[in-house]
Amino acid sequence: MVRLTHTKIRILDRARELLQQRGFNGFSYNDISSSLGVKNAAVHYHYSSKGDLGLALVSYFREFLHDRTTHFMTHGGSATDQLEGFFEFTMNECSENSDLCPLGALATDFDSLPDTMKAETKLLMQETHHWLTRVLEVGLAQEEFQFLGDPSAKSLAILAEMQGLRQLKRISKQPLLRISIDQLRAELMR
């Protein structure tokens, strides 16, 4: 018999893929189970309701963000490195299979999400916003960046632009991100 113990991890990863491809209301327990070769009830065994699964998903995104940014947030570092890392990550995730930004995928279905998921999604957004704001603040202080307005507003604008571009890319099927990131870099960097 082959090992099955990592089923929970596989479920979460498949759910993540499906979320970023179809939105939270766009996939079912059956979509997950059939592609993993297990039964519907196996998914319910690990995540008793779809709300539980969704909550675990958003928590995963929060942890991922935390892991990637915690060193910068506690010890500082180059703002350019952080921003370039963000751009690179976004472009990789987007080019592979046109995955949506998690926040973008959750936003459309936001009204129908259970309250626990809403709260967790709000935290994910706040933390993402907070991190990028900090990057811009540091970049401004270290004279790596230049921009008008305050860092909080500018970081939100950048996040919104990336999120929107990843969605528009699915409609137009063209590599919109490369050009827009180049332009953003040109505007931001001295």
Next chain:
Amino acid sequence: MVRLTHTKIRILDRARELLQQRGFNGFSYNDISSSLGVKNAAVHYHYSSKGDLGLALVSYFREFLHDRTTHFMTHGGSATDQLEGFFEFTMNECSENSDLCPLGALATDFDSLPDTMKAETKLLMQETHHWLTRVLEVGLAQEEFQFLGDPSAKSLAILAEMQGLRQLKRISKQPLLRISIDQLRAELMR
């Protein structure tokens, strides 16, 4: 007996509301019929399939865009007026009930849309992009605007930012749009 002849129009308008609130896969024929006080089959009478309804919806958005921009596209005019009209419309639509941008609402569910809807959505995006690009071109030539990069890339960035902001606003429940539009204006206008 009260007049019912305008049922088709009411169906389309309610479907538009639901699309911008929940996405295309987030509402059912029953959601429409029950809130209009008619039966499920009445919706099917006017729009035989959900794909038909969706196609009519996207066509409606295209017509709306065309009506609002045709004078500028054929006779020219002030680029600032066009841009301010766009900002004002976006802010009104967004503040009323946190409606999503149509393209944003369609993007998440894009993969599952019927081909006819995909094609029509692509046209809506192209036409929106083409209009805003023209506005930026004219604004640049008339020295109303200033920005880096080419107008096509910049207009896409603006559209993506607006779309993303309207989504993020639902998560944070805060008036993000006003600040971001102010900032965009400050960057763009001389």
Next chain:
DNA sequence: GCGTAAACTTACTTACTAGTAAGTATTGAA
């Protein structure tokens, strides 16, 4: 080898989805 817990499957339920077939009321034209 025995008991127990973890990790499932089988087989089901209830609710809701898009969609349809057949019937009914209303309207306007010939």
Next chain:
DNA sequence: TTCAATACTTACTAGTAAGTAAGTTTACGC
């Protein structure tokens, strides 16, 4: 006055959604 089209309703279908109860297999500690 009849005919036919329009605009529906009633009553249904097949498919799929999330969720559950009860049984089965596997691994491990004792």
